Amino acid sequence: MKKIIIIPVIITASTLLFFISCNKQVEGRTDNTPALNPANVDLNAGTWKPILLTGPAEFPVPAPIATTSPDYIAQINEIKTWQADLTGEEKQIVKYWSAGAVLRWNEILRELVSKHNLPPFQNADGSYPFPSANNPLAYPQFPFANPPYAARAYAYVAAAQYDALVAAWHYKNLYNRPAPYTVDATLQVLIPKSTLSSYPSEDAVVAGAAAEMMKLLFPGDQDYINQKLEEHERARLIAGANVRSDLEAGEALGKAVAQKFVTRARGDRAGAAASNQAQWTQMETDALARGETPWYSLELPKRPPMLPLFGKVKAFLFDSLTAISLRPGPPPSVSSQQMRTETEEVYNYIKNPTRENTRIVHYWADGVGTYTPPGHWDAIAAEDFIAKNFSEVRWARNMALLNMALMDAGIVCWDTKYFYFNPRPTQLNPAIKTLTGIPNFPAYISGHSTFSGAAATILGHIIPEKATAYDAMAREASVSRLVGGIHYRSDCEVGLLVGKNVGNYAILRAIADGAE
Amino acid sequence: MKKIFLPVFIFSAFAGSAQTDIDAIMMEKNAFCTGPLYSYSSWTNYWEGTLKRDNQNLGKVSTQMFGLMGNYGLTRKVNLLFSAPYVKTKASAGTLHSMNGMQDLNLFVKWRPYQKRVGAGRLSLFGIAGISFPLSNYVADFLPLSIGLRSKTASARIMADYQQGNLFVTGSATYVLRDNIKIDRTSYYTTEMHYTNEVEMPDASSFNFRAGFRNHRLIAEAVVNNWTTLGGFDITRNNMPFPSNRMNATTVGINIKYVIPAIPQLSIVTGGNSTVAGRNMGQSTTVYGSFFYVLGLGSKTKLTGKPAKK
Numbered sequence: 001m002k003k004i005i006i007i008p009v010i011i012t013a014s015t016l017l018f019f020i021s022c023n024k025q026v027e028g029r030t031d032n033t034p035a036l037n038p039a040n041v042d043l044n045a046g047t048w049k050p051i052l053l054t055g056p057a058e059f060p061v062p063a064p065i066a067t068t069s070p071d072y073i074a075q076i077n078e079i080k081t082w083q084a085d086l087t088g089e090e091k092q093i094v095k096y097w098s099a100g101a102v103l104r105w106n107e108i109l110r111e112l113v114s115k116h117n118l119p120p121f122q123n124a125d126g127s128y129p130f131p132s133a134n135n136p137l138a139y140p141q142f143p144f145a146n147p148p149y150a151a152r153a154y155a156y157v158a159a160a161q162y163d164a165l166v167a168a169w170h171y172k173n174l175y176n177r178p179a180p181y182t183v184d185a186t187l188q189v190l191i192p193k194s195t196l197s198s199y200p201s202e203d204a205v206v207a208g209a210a211a212e213m214m215k216l217l218f219p220g221d222q223d224y225i226n227q228k229l230e231e232h233e234r235a236r237l238i239a240g241a242n243v244r245s246d247l248e249a250g251e252a253l254g255k256a257v258a259q260k261f262v263t264r265a266r267g268d269r270a271g272a273a274a275s276n277q278a279q280w281t282q283m284e285t286d287a288l289a290r291g292e293t294p295w296y297s298l299e300l301p302k303r304p305p306m307l308p309l310f311g312k313v314k315a316f317l318f319d320s321l322t323a324i325s326l327r328p329g330p331p332p333s334v335s336s337q338q339m340r341t342e343t344e345e346v347y348n349y350i351k352n353p354t355r356e357n358t359r360i361v362h363y364w365a366d367g368v369g370t371y372t373p374p375g376h377w378d379a380i381a382a383e384d385f386i387a388k389n390f391s392e393v394r395w396a397r398n399m400a401l402l403n404m405a406l407m408d409a410g411i412v413c414w415d416t417k418y419f420y421f422n423p424r425p426t427q428l429n430p431a432i433k434t435l436t437g438i439p440n441f442p443a444y445i446s447g448h449s450t451f452s453g454a455a456a457t458i459l460g461h462i463i464p465e466k467a468t469a470y471d472a473m474a475r476e477a478s479v480s481r482l483v484g485g486i487h488y489r490s491d492c493e494v495g496l497l498v499g500k501n502v503g504n505y506a507i508l509r510a511i512a513d514g515a516e
Numbered sequence: 517m518k519k520i521f522l523p524v525f526i527f528s529a530f531a532g533s534a535q536t537d538i539d540a541i542m543m544e545k546n547a548f549c550t551g552p553l554y555s556y557s558s559w560t561n562y563w564e565g566t567l568k569r570d571n572q573n574l575g576k577v578s579t580q581m582f583g584l585m586g587n588y589g590l591t592r593k594v595n596l597l598f599s600a601p602y603v604k605t606k607a608s609a610g611t612l613h614s615m616n617g618m619q620d621l622n623l624f625v626k627w628r629p630y631q632k633r634v635g636a637g638r639l640s641l642f643g644i645a646g647i648s649f650p651l652s653n654y655v656a657d658f659l660p661l662s663i664g665l666r667s668k669t670a671s672a673r674i675m676a677d678y679q680q681g682n683l684f685v686t687g688s689a690t691y692v693l694r695d696n697i698k699i700d701r702t703s704y705y706t707t708e709m710h711y712t713n714e715v716e717m718p719d720a721s722s723f724n725f726r727a728g729f730r731n732h733r734l735i736a737e738a739v740v741n742n743w744t745t746l747g748g749f750d751i752t753r754n755n756m757p758f759p760s761n762r763m764n765a766t767t768v769g770i771n772i773k774y775v776i777p778a779i780p781q782l783s784i785v786t787g788g789n790s791t792v793a794g795r796n797m798g799q800s801t802t803v804y805g806s807f808f809y810v811l812g813l814g815s816k817t818k819l820t821g822k823p824a825k826k
Contacts, residue, residue, distance in 0.1 A: 024696055028711035111709035121754040139753065298611055300572035350613060355653055362657060362700035369705055369755050379703065379711070426611050433613040435658075437756075485613065 029383065030107065035098035037192035038391040042515070045393040046170030049513040050163040051316065051400065052260050056170030059256040061249055064175055064199045067183045075243035076184050082238045083188045090238050091190075097235035098191045101206035102161060102395040103382055108228055109157055109210070110371040110378060112218045116145035117369055119303065119440070126301035130274060136220030143217065147447055148310040148410045150372040152270055153217045155316060155400075155407035156261050157210050162400035164209040164257035165202060165393040168250065172197035180243050190239040201242040201250035202392045207232045208254025216262050268314040273307040280305060287421040293334040295423045295442040306441045311415025316404035317505040326412045326501055328494045331422050331444035339428070342488040346425040347432050350485040358435055361484035364448060364477040365436040373448050373477070374406040377455035380473065384463055397515055398462050402455060405506035409454035409499050410447070416498070417442040425488055434485040445495035446487045449478035453499020458506040474499070536585070537597050537624040537644050538724050540677030540686045543589030543810075550586035551808035553599075557581075559791070559798030562660070565750030566795055575609025577660050577798060581619075585806070597624040600651060603663035612661055618651040619664040637680030642688075644673040657699040659757040660798060666759070667717045668695040684730045684737075690722040697759060706749045706760060715760050718747030726771075735773040739789065742766045751796050761796040768792055769802070781810045 046056050053059075065071050082090070097104060120129050120140035129140050136142035143149055177199035181189045196202075211229045215222060233251070236242040242250075283305075287294035297303045315323050332338040349357065366373045381402050385395055422444040426432045439447070456474035460467030478496050481487040487495075510516060543549055558578040561570050583601035590596055604616040623646060630641040649668045656666035675688035694717040703711045721744050728737030748762035769789025776782045788803040 024716050026696060026710065026712055026714045026716045029702075030711055107709065107711065110703075111705065114703075114705035114709060118752065118755050300609065353613065355655075358655055359700045362655065363702070365701065367756075369752075370701070371703065371705075371709075376702075432611075434611045435613050438611045485611075 030099065030103065030386070033099035033103070033386055035095075035191045036100040036103075036392070037389065038394075039389050040391060040394075041194065041196045042169070042391045042393050043173070043196075044169075045166060045391070045397075045515070046173050048166050048169075048393070048397065048515050050166045051159045051404075052264060053163045053167060053257065056167045058260075059167060059253060061167075061171045061175075061200055061253050064177045064245055064249065067178065072183075072243065072245070075245060076180055076187065078244060079180060079187060079237055079240050082234075083240065086238065090234075093231055093235045094190050094239045097203070097232050098239060100386070100395060101203045101232065101392055102158075102399055103386065104232070105157070105161070105206055105210040105228075106154075106378055106382060106399060108225075109154060109214065110375045112214070112221055112224075113145040113150045113153065113371045113375055114369060115221075116141065116143055116218065117150065117372060119144060119146075119368065122301055122303075128301075128303055133219060136218075141220055145372070146306055147366075147372040147374065147451070148273070148307050148313075148414055149270075151374040151403070151407040151410040151451070152265075152268075152313065153214075154374050154378060155403040156217070156265055157213045158396065158399040158403040159316065160209040160213045160258040160261040161206050161254070162393075162396040163261075164205045164254045165396045167253055167257060168200050168202050168205040169393055171200055171249075171253070172202075175199050177246070179241065180246075181240050187240045189241070191241050194241075198242055199246045199249060200253050201233075201236060201246040203236050203242065204233055204247040204250025205254040206392060206396065208251035209258040210254075212255040212258035213261055213265075216265060264314075270310065270313045273310040273313060274304075275308040277304075279308060283308065283418055283421045291333070291335075292421075293423050293428070295421050296427065297440055298424060298426055298438050299440055303440050305418070306439070307414065308418045308441075311411055311413075311418055313407075313411050315408040315411050317408045317502070317509060322505075323408070323412055323415060326498060327416050327419060328445060328498050330420055331488075331490050331494075334423065334428065338490075339488070342490060343425055343428050343432075346482065346485055346488060347429055349483040350432055350435065353435055353483065357483040360476055360480045361435040364480040365484070366448075367437045367439075373451040374403065374410070374455075376477075377402065377406060377451065377459075380470075381455075381459055381462075384459070384466060388463065394515065397513065401458050401462065401506045401510050404509075405454040405458045405503050406451055408505065409450045409502040412498055412502055413445055413447050413450035413495065414441075416445050417447075420444050422491075425485060432485050436484050436486065438486060443487055444491050445498055446478060446481050446491040447495070448481050449474075449487075449492045449495025450499040450502070452477040453496040454503040454506070455499075457500045457503025458510070461507045461510055536587075536599075537622075537626060537646060537673070538675070538688060538690075539726070540640055540642065540675065540679075540684070542592060542626070542628055543587050543595050545589050545591050547589045547810055547812045548586065549588075549808050549810045550584070551806055553581070553583040553585055553601075553785075553804060553806040555579075555581045555583070555802055555804035557800045557802040559800040562798040563794045563796055564753065564755075567753075568799070571610075573610035574607045574612070574660070577605065577607050579663075579800075580604045581804075585808075593628045595626040597626060598622060605661045605663055607661060615655065615658060615661045615663050617654040617663055619654065620648045620666075620669075621651050622646060622648045634678070635680070637678055640677045640679075642673075642675040642677070644671075644675060644688075644690075646671040646673070655700065656697055656759050657701065657704075659759065659761075662759075665694075665717070666697045669693060679730065682729050682731045683727075685727040686725070688724045690724070692720040692722065694719055699759070704758065706758065715758075717760055718745050718762070720745045733775050733777070735771070737771050739769050739771060739787075740766070741769075741789070748796075757796060763797045764793075764795040765791050765797050766793040767802075783808050783810075 131140045131142035176197045179198040181187045233247045284294040424443045452474035456470035459470045478492040585599040587597045599622045601619045603619045606614040626644045671692040673690040677686040723742045726737045726739040745762045767789040771787035773785045785806040790801045791799045
């Protein structure tokens with residue numbers, strides 16, 4: 001009898017012990033990224049072709065004070081004061097930021113996109129409120145960081161960082177100020193030493209450009225952004241990597257360059273992309289006039305289409321006429337046999353979805369509350385760039401190429417969507433239920449496919465040994481929309497193709513920018 | 517397209533009064549009681565954080581469960597229990613696909629170390645330990661249409677029961693350890709960004725109180741159950757729910773069990789409950805029905821649901 005009583009006690013105790021011994025702490029994939037220690041510092045990057053700047057010296061950076069001056073020595077002592085009594089938290093922020101400035105700011109941007117990628121809740125009368133940049137904290141908060149908004153945000157931040165770093169490299173070579181640990185050999189150095197001139201600080205350039213650009217894009221998150229900026233610069237001081245004047249010059253340069261991108265952003269027509277009821281109705285009327293069935297919102301109550309005029313936004317890689325020329329031919333007519341066949345194909349996929357197809361759909365869904373498909377491609381790129389050990393300026397250049405391709409893919413895709421105004425599979429056959437949320441804009445062409453085609457193309461150029469893998473990822477992302485009930489095959493296949501065409505423009509730029 | 521979870525994971529809260537892990541009924545040594553269970557649960561309103569709302573893109577979200585349960589008397593003081601549900605979900609509006617599949621296997625050891633006459637009645641004390649784990653590779657990250665949360669759990673429960681004549685009260689408290697889960701995407705946002713597919717699942721606690729009439733033929737009881745997630749975050753405005761949300765629910769319900777006089781091995785069980793308070797969950801109403809058959813109920817064994825006569 002005793003023995004029997006002991007059994008449940010043992011079972012209880014051992015299961016509890018098993019669980020208690022499990023560590024629930026979850027580690028992010030880039031939490032333990034080693035400190036950036038580039039194989040090649042890209043000393044000549046000051047001669048690379050900027051995106052908006054007329055030249056690397058467009059914004060002046062004053063000559064630094066001499067490393068023998070009392071003021072400089074005071075700045076060295078500031079580092080020593082920090083280093084005298086390092087807390088665990090201070091060591092942690094050094095470790096975090098030393099992984100790479102472009103990497104971390106890209107992650108922060110992806111975080112803000114995820115936070116803000118939420119469609120507004122409807123008003124009591126069934127209409128929908130629009131976020132206001134002038135009142136970003138009132139509901140609905142500004143911005144609604146949907147895929148086009150996000151693609152544009154990633155592109156501007158990356159492009160501004162790249163141009164600012166090209167300028168920074170120019171001044172680094174011009175002034176050639178040694179790093180603090182070279183001036184004072186007694187300094188502790190908590191990061192890998194670099195042969196690069198430390199003035200202006202490339203980290204502060206990246207942070208300053210990001211913070212200034214994000215002030216426009218995420219005006220309600222200023223406190224958070226500024227706290228990150230301060231932490232980033234503090235990490236560089238604590239690490240012994242920069243003195244304060246390196247950081248101040250870098251931040252000022254980054255912000256000045258970003259201002260040029262802010263000016264461009266204010267005039268790039270994105271502000272008018274939400275359009276208005278008259279234009280939405282016109283799109284519907286045009287589709288009817290062509291003898292087609294116009295798209296309508298499948299949300300209840302019906303939501304205005306997402307950014308119908310995003311297709312008119314000024315692209316980075318080509319002019320507006322080229323953007324229109326990249327628009328593909330029409331989708332199969334809604335009344336055609338091909339469309340019936342394609343609708344049937346979607347239905348057959350979602351009738352009894354396999355677990356593997358559901359996995360693929362969810363892996364690539366990047367829907368509400370996520371960093372969107374462009375953010376997913378940034379995440380893929382970031383992990384591969386970490387492995388490549390790029391310099392900060394090459395990181396920024398590659399991120400800029402990728403994100404300009406993604407934004408421009410978004411522009412061509414949105415132009416196509418609203419030009420043809422084609423219905424979703426579920427509109428043609430309500431029995432088609434979807435394995436993820438159905439986006440609130442026309443079907444043709446698939447945004448996921450266009451983004452992915454563009455991203456895989458430019459990434460395959462940047463890391464040629466992975467070109468086949470990127471292509472396979474893009475195909476999987478594309479087909480995820482078909483098997484998830486979101487898109488017809490034509491949307492996906494043509495989308496991939498259009499994306500590749502956009503990606504090729506990024507390759508043209510890459511070949512000519514002086515970095516290869 | 518906004519969704520919300522419903523408490524399919526509180527399996528025992530449905531299962532009412534038929535030799536479950538959360539009642540005071542024990543099987544005699546070597547007796548085995550088993551039977552199928554069907555439950556239907558639905559909601560149209562849910563709590564987005566603490567804000568109650570409906571969602572025209574979901575309409576009514578319903579969950580059907582087909583379960584098999586069993587209880588084996590290792591001794592009259594130690595019982596082993598299991599339940600294995602198949603779950604099917606559906607939204608009446610919007611475009612989101614329904615989900616179905618085998619959910620989690622639940623295993624319990626129920627131990628009654630103490631039973632004595634106290635005053636005019638009889639006091640019994642119980643210790644119950646359980647584990648649960650997914651029976652299939654179902655999707656957790658598709659709330660509210662996911663069929664479960666996938667988390668492996670271990671639970672510990674203490675329970676006290678007092679019966680005087682045909683009236684009884686039972687109270688229990690449970691702590692549920694929940695293991696982290698993996699989802700199909702590579703990152704997610706809670707109140708901050710997580711660049712991983714692993715989700716930290718907060719533990720949970722549960723309180724259950726039931727009282728009513730109980731003899732060898734009939735049990736009729738009222739039940740109050742509270743489930744509280746010890747951590748997690750609220751769904752933000754118009755966002756999707758997520759497995760590690762702070763899901764809380766308080767339900768009130770009734771259960772009836774009746775032993776068929778002509779076939780004393782067979783009992784029918786029915787009941788229902790309604791959610792009266794919640795957070796990040798649907799305001800669900802649940803009804804269920806089941807029948808149980810007792811095998812190995814010899815002359816020396818009997819159900820101990822009625823008071824001992826001494």
